[in-house]
């Protein structure tokens with residue numbers, strides 16, 4: 001809770017929704033009736049789930065490479081990304097770099113890099 005309370009609100013919202021699978025990706029939007037289809041826009045044969053977004057979607061290619069450079073194999077550990085402080089910081093950069101949620105949350109970048 002200490003970690004969470006020091007987070008800017010927007011980041012906390014993203015993290016909570018990642019953890020609860022309620023991030024506004026197509027599968028969730030479909031489930032709550034805000035979208036016709038659950039599939040990923042880039043991958044017509046796959047539902048756009050949190051796992052798909054984080055680990056397999058080509059949309060995240062460049063951002064995922066950066067994540068792997070920083071975290072190595074932990075970049076593929078959901079537990080690491082969503083629970084460890086260093087993982088959380090990196091996954092927030094990933095979310096921002098993909099641009100996928102910018103229309104919902106705006107950029108979370110300025111909450112990440114102080115002084116840049």
Ligand SMILES: [Zn+2]
Nearest residue numbers: 040042043057
């Ligand atoms: Zn995809």
